[in-house]
Amino acid sequence: MRPETPIIGSLALPRWETCLRSAVLLIARLGMAYLFFTQLVWKVPPRFGCPADFAFTTAKEGTASRVDLKRTSGLCDWLGIEQVYSTEPRPLLVTAFEGPAAPQISVDIRPIARLNGLFLKHAVMPGIRLWGWVIFLTEAFIVTSMLLGLLSRLGGLLAIAMSTQLLVGLAGIPNPPEWEWSYILMVLLSLILFAFAPGRVLGLDAWLRPRLARAAAKGNPLAAAMAGLA
Numbered sequence: 001m002r003p004e005t006p007i008i009g010s011l012a013l014p015r016w017e018t019c020l021r022s023a024v025l026l027i028a029r030l031g032m033a034y035l036f037f038t039q040l041v042w043k044v045p046p047r048f049g050c051p052a053d054f055a056f057t058t059a060k061e062g063t064a065s066r067v068d069l070k071r072t073s074g075l076c077d078w079l080g081i082e083q084v085y086s087t088e089p090r091p092l093l094v095t096a097f098e099g100p101a102a103p104q105i106s107v108d109i110r111p112i113a114r115l116n117g118l119f120l121k122h123a124v125m126p127g128i129r130l131w132g133w134v135i136f137l138t139e140a141f142i143v144t145s146m147l148l149g150l151l152s153r154l155g156g157l158l159a160i161a162m163s164t165q166l167l168v169g170l171a172g173i174p175n176p177p178e179w180e181w182s183y184i185l186m187v188l189l190s191l192i193l194f195a196f197a198p199g200r201v202l203g204l205d206a207w208l209r210p211r212l213a214r215a216a217a218k219g220n221p222l223a224a225a226m227a228g229l230a
Contacts, residue, residue: 022201029198032159032189033146036139042074048132049074056080056125067175075132079120081176082169086117092172092180109168116168138162146193149203154229156194163187197230205230 013021043049051072057080060068069084071077090113091106124131138158145155167183199205209230215223 025193025196025198025201028189028193029146029149029152029201029203032193033143035186036142036146036159036162040136040139040143043132043136045133045136046129047074048076048128048136050076050128050132054128057084059084069175075135076128078170079124079128081173083117083120083125085173086113086120086169088113088173090172092167092184094172094180109171112168116165120169145199149199149201149205150208151226151229152199152203152205153194153197155199156190156197157229159190160187160194163190199230 047054051074054076055072056076057069057071057078060070069081072080088110090109092109093105093107095105097103139162142155142159142162145151146159163183163186167180167187170178171183172178172180197205200209209227212223212227212230216227
């Protein structure tokens with residue numbers, strides 16, 4: 001069966017443009033796989049890189065601002081940092097015009113960051129031994145999905161969720177300094193991969209989707225759901 005020819009309006013795309021788009025999607029998919037792989041190696045189960053007592057990073061006592069941190073290690077370190085900064089001002093998308101009286105454009109995400117901090121404090125941190133597995137296995141699935149091009153739309157959806165959580169928790173914090181656009185660009189890339197299902201280009205989804213479509217046509221609801229995620 002010959003692959004479908006991409007069409008814009010009533011015109012088929014030229015072959016070179018089809019090849020270019022396929023190459024870009026493949027590079028983006030593999031890049032996302034490697035990005036999440038780098039975040040797996042430092043939080044391997046069962047300790048997830050945490051100290052033996054699973055102590056979390058906190059703000060040092062007696063400091064005027066929650067910038068001076070008492071840091072630990074691994075997942076406990078970064079979850080603690082997110083929780084500490086959940087009550088601090090968090091302007092994002094900052095645009096500062098030149099001049100002493102010039103306006104500054106920004107969006108304060110503190111209300112969302114506070115909700116994230118409460119969730120971490122009351123759910124994730126007390127259950128770190130369970131949530132550590134959830135986080136690790138989710139990121140491991142993203143790596144596998146993007147590397148093999150398997151259920152790549154689901155992988156993109158999970159990448160959106162993980163990237164958005166990191167954006168809310170860490171983007172723009174001063175210590176350690178985290179460039180906000182690193183996380184914004186992660187979210188944007190995840191959105192693109194979700195929309196274009198890159199496993200259909202040189203991935204297992206290209207082999208899997210026709211088979212799922214045939215099973216769905218015979219009334220298999222699971223195959224129909226999986227076809228939309230591949």
